[in-house]
Amino acid sequence: MTTAAVTGIGVVAPNGLGVADYWSAVLRGQPAIGPIPDSTYPVRFAGQVVGFEPDRHLPGRLVPQTDRMTQFAIAAADWAVQDAKLDLSGFDPLDVGVVTAGTSGGFSFGQRELANLCHRGPEHVSAYMSFAWFYAVNSGQISIRHDLRGPTGVLVADQAGGLDALAQARRKVRQGTRLVLTGGLDCPLCPYSLTAQLAGGRLSDRDDPATAYLPFDVRAGGHVPGEGGAILVLEDRAQAGARGAAVYGEIAGYGATTDPHPDSGRPPNLRRAIELALADAGLHPADVAVVFADAAAVPELDQAEARALAEVFGPHGVPVTAPKTAIGRIYAGGGPLDVVAALLALRERVIPPTVNVARRTVDRAVDLVEAPRPLTGSAALVLARGVGGFNSALVVSTRDIVDR
Amino acid sequence: MDAFTLAELIRIMRECAGEDDQVDLDGDVAEVDFAELGYDSLALLETAGRLAREWGVSLPEEELTQVRTPAGYVALVNRELAQSGAGG
Known part of the structure; x- marks a missing residue:
């Protein structure tokens, strides 16, 4: 059976941009949960990405048409492709797919445009609203940017969806797709998104970042949300070997x-x-x-x-x-x-x-x-x-x- | 009435549809195809929305889809401005 190998990684995380910074912070156990600016909600803290500059990390033309989660996804996909030392132009577009996970989509873009609709009228709503807040948009933007036309889709299962996406990507590699960019990025920290999560009843309302998220602890009282995620390059192990690609491991x-x-x-x-x-x-x-x-x-x-x-x-x-x-x-x-x-x-x-x-x-x-x-x-x-x-x-x- | 200019179009497109890193919009782009400038049909639609708000001009959709270059877009806007009597 084909072995689905991970040959490239792109990370956008509250504790680091890029796989090296992320891993270094993870290993040190460096806390990256901080106050949500001006939060008037019962949830006070979140893991927030710092230092991400859309104008520097993605093409200028894509900035006005993307939610922050999609900006993360486009950058993470670029970094994963670089990390895998891939030249995608050397592949038939039909041989490369994109499978990401989504949760609820580009909420901050949606919030802004719904506010425009409500307060200023339909002519003030961005044409890009048509897809920018759609939960499948990350897969779509990555596939358009790199002209990838192989098996492409999105899986939605809240936190479980990110693993489901990797599994679907593995399934496609096993069925013969040469490469799949896969993973998930989320950015659920705008008021619209926080309000939806608060209704779910699992968010922490603690007033100290060090005690706000304590799984397996007697003080456990819900979680804090965070933003970010990762894109991985998945390909057949034999192909990775043939093109001299380094392999992180296999799914x-x-x-x-x-x-x-x-x-x-x-x-x-x-x-x-x-x-x-x-x-x-x-x-x-x-x-x-x-x-x-x-x-x-x-x-x-x-x-x-x-x-x-x-x-x-x-x-x-x-x-x-x-x-x-x-x-x-x-x-x-x-x-x-x-x-x-x-x-x-x-x-x-x-x-x-x-x-x-x-x-x-x-x-x-x-x-x-x-x-x-x-x-x-x-x-x-x-x-x-x-x-x-x-x-x-x-x-x-x-x-x-x-x-x- | 002030005429709608290429510089004004470029300003609006930069703001609402961004700018391709490979393209110099300050160069001689009047006759360059929008596709080469990195702008797709949605970018033109987004620009039309902004024009409707800022210049009070409503561009007919069927004509908008025929426009290929910034010069063509500017000409279309000026024709509509003249017909509607709207604008500066």
Whole structure:
């Protein structure tokens, strides 16, 4: 079977622009959660990207027609292509696809234009509104920019969607598409977006950034949102070797399940997603060197995740980390950022820490990594859950990968 | 009544549709195809929306889709301004 290898990475994250800065900050556990300027909402903090300059990071013509999340996506795709040392003009456009995750689209662009519509009239609404706030726009803009006409689409499953997109990209590579740009970028911090999230009831209203997002902690009280994400270049391992491309690792396994209705009395299905992903990768639980947790910071969801991990790996059976405690939950961008961290953790043989969590819950069954720890093994499991009962599990592996 | 100028068109397009890094809009672009300048049909539509607000001129959609160059766009605007009696 074709092996789907990651050969390029582009990152836009609250703790760093570019894969090197991101990984360095993740490894140090550098917190990047700060106050939302002028927030009058119960949520006070977010992981915010600093230093991103649209005029410098993307073509001037694309700036007026894009939401901030799309500006991130275009830049991240450019960086991933550069990182993979790709010349896309050497590929048939039909051989290159784009599969990203979306959550709710370009909310800040939408908010601005809806305000124009409401206060000034329809003639004041941008023509670019027709697509700029659409949740599929990141895939569309990346494909237009690079003239990529292979399998292209968007997956929507809240935070789980980022892993689902990578899995769909892997599926396409296995079916013969030569390259797929895949991942997800989100920017859910404008008032319109925050209001929608507040209605969901999972946001933290804490007044201290160090205690605002504490998964697996007795003080867990919801999460802070963040902005950013990552684009990865996925291609057939043999092709990567033939063109002399360095390989970060492979997408080795994937499983996705949905939870039963909350009123059904039946338990959630995260465990089964993990088991499906391991079986798909041909691995046993003991082969997994580290788990990157979903880390909802909602007590019953933390308990469900701890239970699933204990059932599969045994109590305290596998190191678990959640670097997202330093940057917040980034929805469509969260899974891809965790996958990037997992690939680099395997390569550098070190597990990055979970930050701020100090008063662990009764679920001491979870071996939470709170300071960088040596890593042994060649496979990592990344988990992500989305509102609505989505569970996704993705295995990345560096089996047989020479050092990049 | 002031005539609508190429410089005014370029100013508006820069503001509402951005500028291609490979193109010098301050150069001699009057007869250059919009496609070469990096502007697609949506950019022309966005520009028309701004013109409607700033100059009070409504460009017929079927004629707008026929326009290929900045000079053609300026001519269309001036014709509509003259016909409607609107403008500066």
